[in-house]
Amino acid sequence: MxxxxxxxxxxxxxxxxxxxxxxxxxxxxxxxxxxxxxxxxxxxxxxxxxxxxxxxxxxxxxxxxxxFGRPETPPEEAGLIVRKSARRPIGSGQAGLVEELLSPDLTDDFEMVHCTFAPGARIGEPVSRPTQEVGYLVSGQLDLIIGGRHFSLSPGDSFRIRGETFDWSNPHDVPAQVIWVIAPPVY
The missing domain is CATH 1.10.260.40 (lambda repressor-like DNA-binding domains)
Incomplete structure (x- = not known):
């Protein structure tokens, strides 16, 4: 091994x-x-x-x-396992979005991120980046605009963005939690 x-x-x-x-x-x-x-x-x-x-x-x-925020990891887990208590915060935290890196580090061809969108959160302006992205809504509800088309997501729904301009908002009263995968990594 x-x-x-x-x-x-x-x-x-x-x-x-x-x-x-x-x-x-x-x-x-x-x-x-x-x-x-x-x-x-x-x-x-x-x-x-x-x-x-x-x-x-x-x-x-x-x-x-x-x-920052590289927590101690047991040697046998380093580069392989990310414990919930050891997730690295990424992103700015602005616009009511908290992002935590689920990938062990930033060296893969993709990154997996746990995103929590606060109630009432909204991105400041639409985003466009040369990536392929997929997401899975774990809980709450989230509104997405992908390439000018509006979608309302519920738990269990997933989405894909292939370089299109996108926008998100959580106009609801509960946080929305999404597992978001981005390739290539942006952080």
């Missing part, structure tokens, strides 16, 4: 940088840092400061929270 190496901050940074199509040189220039320093960070030989992490998150267009 092959043992999966535990994923680290450096591995996540490298994976997201590559997903964004950036070379070490590109990223180093955006950060006004040396390629050597960035390479050491990605190989976990050097720890970036909080300010460095903020600049990296900005350069990668991800929330800085995606780089």
């Amino acid at each position: 092959t043992q999966t190496a535990p994923r680290t901050l450096g591995a996540d940074l490298r994976a997201v940088r590559r997903m964004r199509g950036l070379t070490l040189q590109d990223m180093a220039q955006r950060l006004d840092r040396s390629v050597g320093w960035l390479s050491q960070v990605e190989r976990d030989l050097s720890e970036p400061s909080i300010t460095d992490l903020r600049h990296m998150a900005q350069a990668l267009d991800i929330p800085v929270s995606a780089l």
Whole structure:
């Protein structure tokens, strides 16, 4: 049996940088840092400061929270299991949406996210991104507009978005919980 190496901050940074199509040189220039320093960070030989992490998150267009909150995981579970109590918060938390990473890290070809849409929550403006996304409504109700078409979802319903512009809202009195899979990852 092959043992999966535990994923680290450096591995996540490298994976997201590559997903964004950036070379070490590109990223180093955006950060006004040396390629050597960035390479050491990605190989976990050097720890970036909080300010460095903020600049990296900005350069990668991800929330800085995606780089924090790596809870202790037993070695035999690292890279394989994510316990409910160890989910990593991602996203900005704005617009009444709380997102938690269900995937063990950010290094796969997709990411799986647990989304909780607060009652009355609404996205600020429609989203368009070059991804394929599917979701499954676990509880509550959620309204989606995909490519200009309106849909009201109930528990057990699922959806797919293939690069279309989409919008969401929860005009209801209870939270909506969705399991959302995005490829390639956006966080």
